[in-house]
Amino acid sequence: MYLLVYVDDLILTGNHQPTILSFILSLHNEFAIKDLGKLNYFLGLEVTYTKDGLFLNQSKYALDILTRAKMLDAKPAPTPLSTNVSFVSTGDVFPDVTLYRSIVGALQYLTITRHDIAYAVNQVSQFLHAPTTDHFQEVKRI
Incomplete structure (x- = not known):
């Protein structure tokens, strides 16, 4: 039991x-x-x-994430990460750190049923302390 x-x-x-x-x-x-x-x-x-x-x-949960990120009308991307992405700490600071952390945390929970995004979520998770606008673009791609 x-x-x-x-x-x-x-x-x-x-x-x-x-x-x-x-x-x-x-x-x-x-x-x-x-x-x-x-x-x-x-x-x-x-x-x-x-x-x-x-x-x-987790389809309802995924739709809730898209709603929070204001991306319900976005086109799907063929891969979770851009092929030419380079994760660096420099760049324009993303203004809403709380939104970034919230969306990345939700994506981490989504990996329970979506193993295909696990690597990409791990990469963007490494910048929770100081995300840039480029990092958030990759979060939106996921």
Whole structure:
């Protein structure tokens, strides 16, 4: 049996139904809990049940990132990084460091289901302390 706790949300799963039901009953005797049934959405992860198991995706989370970055109408890029990108600390300082950090942090969480952007996110993460406008252009490309 596995129990995942995040603040006031719980996910309980396992392969022995009587044990799970007993544990739920014990929790219910101690706390006011509500069983929401099968998992559909948790911490930005959408869960779809298939005959082979579970399918996880973060499409809603990715759309939220695009909304925060004001890029819903942007054209997709063929690769997460420019081919001629050179990450250096010099250049025009990006004026909104908080926005940069927020978007990069969200992209880090997105790598749970999007492994293809992990390297690019790692590169832009190295400049969280002092991002430049060139760095933010690469974040927008990701």
